[in-house]
Amino acid sequence: MKLLDVGKIVAAQGLKGELRVYPESDFPERFLQPGVRWLQLPNTSHPQQFELLSGRSIPGKKLYIIKLAGIEDIHQAEALRGAKFLVDAGDRPSLKADEYHVADLVGLEVIIQSTGEAIGRVTEIYTAGNDLLEVTLNTQPQTVLENAPLEDTLKANPEILSEVATGSRKKKKKRSPKTAPSIFIPFVAEIVPVVDIKAGRIEIIPPPGLLEVNLADS
Missing domain, CATH: 2.40.30.60 (RimM)
Known part of the structure; x- marks a missing residue:
């Protein structure tokens, strides 16, 4: 069991x-x-x-x-x-259409929807206002939305990015230089529109500045 x-x-x-x-x-x-x-x-x-x-x-x-x-x-x-x-683990409560078990999310491959680029896998879920997905990167993403000032990003996405930008997210981990970098993705429909448990993947639409903020802080 x-x-x-x-x-x-x-x-x-x-x-x-x-x-x-x-x-x-x-x-x-x-x-x-x-x-x-x-x-x-x-x-x-x-x-x-x-x-x-x-x-x-x-x-x-x-x-x-x-x-x-x-x-x-x-x-x-x-x-x-x-x-x-x-x-x-077999005694699972019933879920609504937009709810997921944490164990099912960990390990899913993370894809940038606009490019099809696989950037990493979900390694943990944290709660800080909105739930946050911790994604351990394969390498530093090549597809990053650039030329968007951080202050403009925060004005456009105050609720979604507040935990990431202010550093208030829980359980922030110190990492050695040899450890693969991680980013934190707010688990909301605007940013994570597709969760496909059977296919083992999620698709993300990162708003301008989200990846840069995460990588600069990791």
């Missing part, structure tokens, strides 16, 4: 064994509906099965509080800090 990583235990909640979970899934039912779950502790290779008894969200925060069977006090809860929160 394949397991899917959908969150992380970040702390104990109170004294009675409840746990705080940071979600890496857009499906609340992963943390709210009772049923079988798995935890994989740091530096271990075999997940442990647990029964999720209950869950609730914390208003105003991207956190859930869960109660697992057999975890009765703060000491047991603290021992699970840092564990990955896993679900059966």
Whole structure:
């Protein structure tokens, strides 16, 4: 059975064994509906099965509080800090037409629609206002829309480019010179009009300046 990583235990909640979970899934039912779950502790290779008894969200925060069977006090809860929160990959919630599972997006080839140039592959998805696709490049793209001042680009695309241009995107990674460069693509229909899971590709229409901003900041 394949397991899917959908969150992380970040702390104990109170004294009675409840746990705080940071979600890496857009499906609340992963943390709210009772049923079988798995935890994989740091530096271990075999997940442990647990029964999720209950869950609730914390208003105003991207956190859930869960109660697992057999975890009765703060000491047991603290021992699970840092564990990955896993679900059966085959137990997938229903999706709307414009929704995708993260696991299906990672690995897709990224194509510039106007030229057909393959520039890289999706390696991660981050949430920062709009979702961002991290794309690890094959090489530095040859097809780049030039001669568009950065300030004009930002005026034309304030919502789409704000996270990229201001550096507010989450989990920015430091890279050694030998590491392949990455760019960040806002996952919105205007920029990513085509997602073809079966063909293993997405097509992008980068607005003026987007690729240059990313490459200059990588």
